[in-house]
Amino acid sequence: MKFNEKLLAIRKKQGLSQEELGMELQVSRQTISKWEAGQSYPDFQRLVMLSDYFGMSLDELVKDIDVQDVREKNLTDEKVNSIFSDVQNVKYTLGKWGKIIGYIGLAFIVICFICFIVHLFFPDIEWLWQYTSVK
DSSP, rough: OOOHHHHHHHHHHOOOHHHHHHHHHTSSSHHHHHHHHHHHOOHHHHHHHHHHHHHHHHHHHEEEEOHHHHHHHHHHHHHHHHHHHHHHHHHHHHHHHHHHHHHHHHHHHHHHHHHHHHHHTTTOOOHHHHHHHHO
16 A cells, blocks of 8 residues: 555544644645645655654555655655746846846936937037037
């Protein structure tokens, strides 16, 4: 019997709901559901808590567990966390560069606007406009 099936059978035999078992182990009902569905496995601390709670040895609790399957699931979780972290870093970096480019663009627009206003009020100052005037 696989761990998830064994956990489900033991929990039902004890007459516990997923929520009640989750409260005992200080995890959510969804976590218990994932364990029973074989989507994830408890960490070592939770395995010890489970074995103590049900009054059985760790060997009895996890016998027939596929260690390679646990390793693959943990590796997948690590990859997902790494990808999420990379995406967050890229978002942060792009946001920072976006702000810098935005500020530079805003400064350029303000300088152009000031030059335009100065040109409107002082169109006859030759030294100010000598490079842009056509003779």
